[in-house]
Amino acid sequence: MEHKDVIKAIDGFVFEGKELDKEVELHILSCGKCRVYFENSKRFVSGIEKLKKVKKVFDLKKSVDSYTSRFSWIQKEIKKRWLRRIIISFLGGLIIVFSVITFLYYYNSSYISDELTMELMLMEDYVSYIYSFDEVDVGY
Amino acid sequence: MDDRDFFSKVFLEMKGMLTGYFLSNKVRFQDVEDVVNEVFFLAWKYKNTLRDKLKVRSWIFSIAKNVLKVYKNNIKKHKSRFSEVDGDLFYSNNPNDEDLSFVLELIEKLPDKYRDVFILFYIEDKSVKEISEILNISESNCKIRLMRAREKLRSMLENNDLYSG
Numbered sequence: 001m002e003h004k005d006v007i008k009a010i011d012g013f014v015f016e017g018k019e020l021d022k023e024v025e026l027h028i029l030s031c032g033k034c035r036v037y038f039e040n041s042k043r044f045v046s047g048i049e050k051l052k053k054v055k056k057v058f059d060l061k062k063s064v065d066s067y068t069s070r071f072s073w074i075q076k077e078i079k080k081r082w083l084r085r086i087i088i089s090f091l092g093g094l095i096i097v098f099s100v101i102t103f104l105y106y107y108n109s110s111y112i113s114d115e116l117t118m119e120l121m122l123m124e125d126y127v128s129y130i131y132s133f134d135e136v137d138v139g140y
Numbered sequence: 141m142d143d144r145d146f147f148s149k150v151f152l153e154m155k156g157m158l159t160g161y162f163l164s165n166k167v168r169f170q171d172v173e174d175v176v177n178e179v180f181f182l183a184w185k186y187k188n189t190l191r192d193k194l195k196v197r198s199w200i201f202s203i204a205k206n207v208l209k210v211y212k213n214n215i216k217k218h219k220s221r222f223s224e225v226d227g228d229l230f231y232s233n234n235p236n237d238e239d240l241s242f243v244l245e246l247i248e249k250l251p252d253k254y255r256d257v258f259i260l261f262y263i264e265d266k267s268v269k270e271i272s273e274i275l276n277i278s279e280s281n282c283k284i285r286l287m288r289a290r291e292k293l294r295s296m297l298e299n300n301d302l303y304s305g
Contacts, residue, residue: 014297015262015290033298040297047243051263054240055160077181 003027006034014041143187150196151180157264158204164259165208166244168215175211179204198276205256246296254289261286 006027012018020028028034158176167175183200190199247255256275260266266274272282 037298043239047239050240
């Protein structure tokens with residue numbers, strides 16, 4: 001049997017689920033290249049079967065399982081996401097408001113302290129001015 | 141038939157297929173349910189953007205492809221958070237699943253357009269006509285993709301390095 005025909009037969013085994021002839025099996029035993037292809041193909045076919053089984057066994061607990069509970073989880077999900085969005089927006093707003101208040105507070109307090117400093121300097125000037133008169137008086 | 145009935149019917153029809161699609165694309169076992177639900181959630185949320193109800197399956201499938209892309213990006217980004225075992229919890233914890241991971245590795249190596257066709261044909265047992273509807277391609281294009289997927293797989297299976305048995 002020709003090598004080309006064996007490859008074709010293995011192709012049929014992998015992709016069409018065809019059985020292999022004895023002749024093909026004999027060739028596979030004697031040909032290293034075909035043996036590698038056949039062994040890999042067996043693993044591949046078995047893997048595909050396992051994947052199909054996994055899929056069947058897999059149970060979607062929360063989904064549109066029946067017409068009675070058809071969209072209940074979607075509605076819940078929508079509400080949940082809305083709630084999450086509202087809470088996040090609220091918290092974001094709160095942070096912005098606090099930032100503004102804090103900024104204004106510090107800005108105002110620094111403004112007030114500047115004013116006070118000015119006032120104090122003026123008072124100090126005024127006092128030293130009055131004292132200067134006293135010193136003159138004491139001198140005479 | 142109102143929107144709810146229509147989408148219920150489509151979802152019931154497609155959930156098995158999407159589960160198989162995500163499992164074949166190495167979505168972690170514990171995430172498959174969430175990913176499938178995310179697809180349905182997005183479909184329901186953006187149902188107004190669906191122009192032709194006859195193409196609803198291909199529309200949902202394109203959503204599924206986008207969800208898968210986002211999922212894979214997230215997994216890539218947060219890879220450090222998952223250990224290797226945790227990353228492939230289902231596939232690597234069971235010693236009998238060597239063949240399964242072998243198949244998944246091969247499927248992953250296929251280019252996107254061949255992979256989708258291959259999964260739908262061999263895992264989901266869909267006909268060429270159904271696949272062409274789902275992927276919104278012509279039947280002949282579908283057949284060509286399927287043939288090329290087989291060719292790619294054959295060349296991978298013939299590769300000596302794969303065989304470890």
